[in-house]
Amino acid sequence: MYNLSIHILSFVLKIFALFNLKIKKGVEGRRQTFKILNESLSSKDKIIWFHCASLGEYEQGLPVFEAIRKQYTSHKIVLTFFSPSGYEIRKNTPIADVVTYLPLDTKTNAKHFLNIVNPEFTVFVKYDIWPNILNELKRRQGRAILVSALFRQNHSYFKWYGSHLKKALQAFEHFFVQNEDSKQLLKSIHITNVTVSGDTRYDRVSNQLVQQNDLDYISAFKQDSLCIVIGSSWPEDEAIILPYINKKASEQLKFIIAPHNVNKTQIENITKKLTVKAVLFSELEHKSVTDASVFILDTIGVLTKTYSYADIAYVGGAMGTTGLHNILEPAVFGVPIIIGQHHSKFPEAKAMIENEGVLSVKNKENLEKELESLVNSSEKRIRLGTKNADFIKKNKGAVNQIMDYIRI
Numbered sequence: 001m002y003n004l005s006i007h008i009l010s011f012v013l014k015i016f017a018l019f020n021l022k023i024k025k026g027v028e029g030r031r032q033t034f035k036i037l038n039e040s041l042s043s044k045d046k047i048i049w050f051h052c053a054s055l056g057e058y059e060q061g062l063p064v065f066e067a068i069r070k071q072y073t074s075h076k077i078v079l080t081f082f083s084p085s086g087y088e089i090r091k092n093t094p095i096a097d098v099v100t101y102l103p104l105d106t107k108t109n110a111k112h113f114l115n116i117v118n119p120e121f122t123v124f125v126k127y128d129i130w131p132n133i134l135n136e137l138k139r140r141q142g143r144a145i146l147v148s149a150l151f152r153q154n155h156s157y158f159k160w161y162g163s164h165l166k167k168a169l170q171a172f173e174h175f176f177v178q179n180e181d182s183k184q185l186l187k188s189i190h191i192t193n194v195t196v197s198g199d200t201r202y203d204r205v206s207n208q209l210v211q212q213n214d215l216d217y218i219s220a221f222k223q224d225s226l227c228i229v230i231g232s233s234w235p236e237d238e239a240i241i242l243p244y245i246n247k248k249a250s251e252q253l254k255f256i257i258a259p260h261n262v263n264k265t266q267i268e269n270i271t272k273k274l275t276v277k278a279v280l281f282s283e284l285e286h287k288s289v290t291d292a293s294v295f296i297l298d299t300i301g302v303l304t305k306t307y308s309y310a311d312i313a314y315v316g317g318a319m320g321t322t323g324l325h326n327i328l329e330p331a332v333f334g335v336p337i338i339i340g341q342h343h344s345k346f347p348e349a350k351a352m353i354e355n356e357g358v359l360s361v362k363n364k365e366n367l368e369k370e371l372e373s374l375v376n377s378s379e380k381r382i383r384l385g386t387k388n389a390d391f392i393k394k395n396k397g398a399v400n401q402i403m404d405y406i407r408i
Contacts, residue, residue: 002131002164003107010104025084029101037078037116040098046075048408049119050095051102053128054083056326058090060148061125063203063399065095068123072408078117082128089300105130114140121408123147124172127155131164134171146172147402148200151182152345158185176402179347195401199348202396205332213308217281218256221289222309225254226375229310231303231330232260235269236320237340240364242273244371249276249293253375256306258297260316260325267298303329310335311381312374314367318343318360327358332392336384338370357387 017024041047050065052058058081069077079096081087091099103109110132122137122144137144146169156162157169166189176197177183183194230241238259245255259266271278278294279287281302289295297306307313313330317323319340327337327349337358343349352358361367374381 006105006132010106022084025088026101029084029087030103033100033103034112034116036098036100037113041076041078041116043118047117047119048072048075048077049117049122050077050079050125051122051128052079052081052086052125054081054086055089056086057125057128057148058086058093059204059326060199060201061123062095063200063207064123064147064402067399067403068406069095071403075120075408078119102130102133105132107132107136109133110136114142121406126150129165129168131168134168138171142171144172145174145176145402145405147176147197148398149175149177149182150179150199150347151177151185153185155185157189174405176398176405181347195405197398197401198395200398200402201326201328201348202392203399205326205328206392206396208304208329208332211305213305215302215305215309217284217289218295218306218309221256221279221292221295222254223290225250225252226311227254227256227309228312228314228371228375229256229258229306229330229335230314231258231307231316232325233257233314233316234260234320234322235266236322237314237316238270238273240319240361240367241314242270243364244368245294246273246275248371248375251293254293254295256295256297256309258303258306260322262298262300267296270296307335308333312336312338312371314338316340318346318349324349327352328392331357331388334385334389336374336381337388338367338374352388352391355387355391357384357391359384 017027077096079099080102082102124146126148157166175194178199183196186194277292279289279292280296281299307330313335315325315327317325324343324346341362359370
């Protein structure tokens with residue numbers, strides 16, 4: 001049934017590619033995978049293989065990738081993505097010698113892929129599990145680990161119908177999981193080679209503190225005002241926060257909006273609803289930011305640095321059902337954070353709410369109340385922000401545990 005579904009998926013993706021640009025990029029990119037690998041690798045190469053589903057998993061695994069790259073300099077690194085949103089943004093990353101799409105998980109593709117790559121060691125991130133590839137890797141006695149793994153009771157591995165996926169987990173010689181719940185779930189299916197190492201994202205965001213985070217145009221925009229950064233917003237987030245911006249934006253209180261989608265339609269939907277002066281990143285060449293009270297980042301790749309300018313952060317995704325975005329990025333800078341109410345699948349959100357550095361809101365009125373309390377109290381901003389920064393410091397260290405295990 002699984003193998004049949006993969007072949008059906010291949011057919012369906014080709015049809016959808018006619019109408020969807022993202023899917024089209026994935027379909028076309030996968031056609032080039034074996035060609036790229038054959039041209040880039042030889043049988044003499046010693047290879048380490050990293051796999052990520054998408055950009056989020058890449059960012060999660062990056063501190064591990066960097067440590068491996070630094071320690072094993074004589075190896076070539078192959079990095080694969082399943083999603084175009086990861087591949088298209090990181091296809092030129094210096095962390096790898098070769099970056100490709102992972103081929104669809106048919107038995108034939110699995111054998112072909114591993115014949116070419118033949119990895120000496122493999123690192124998968126979180127839970128992007130592909131049974132045919134992993135079973136073939138195990139059959140060849142290949143070494144593999146899963147890092148920053150996060151399991152929930154409703155995952156197929158723990159259901160009566162999940163035997164095929166459960167078997168694929170046996171390809172990993174060790175699991176580095178984010179929490180004790182994940183360890184206990186694996187134990188329930190008789191997997192005990194598990195270490196609770198935490199989330200490598202804490203190490204990733206901690207590294208940001210030693211980076212150069214200055215952005216001249218953000219400095220020129222903010223000046224001496226209080227600044228609220230709305231990061232990775234979706235329409236559901238914007239629906240509750242834009243009214244507050246229209247009411248409160250001024251020289252003393254400024255807002256930076258970084259929408260998750262920076263397409264023209266999304267940006268226009270935001271600008272049409274604003275009644276205060278706003279400037280887009282794309283307008284910087286011919287417009288000044290100094291007299292605007294709203295700055296819209298219709299670009300990608302600068303949000304992490306932008307958080308260093310925030311006095312308060314609102315992180316999007318949890319007001320709707322698209323999924324909460326990374327709250328660790330503003331937290332590392334000691335910023336108080338507000339999120340939406342749908343965050344149950346994100347253990348860091350639960351922990352940071354309990355730690356009293358993150359506030360969860362349900363609606364427009366709730367949001368306005370929490371924002372007002374933070375805007376009007378520097379003591380509260382400092383208190384919540386300090387709790388968040390301390391939480392990051394307390395939870396980093398997963399990379400050291402993983403690297404202590406790895407011997408290639």
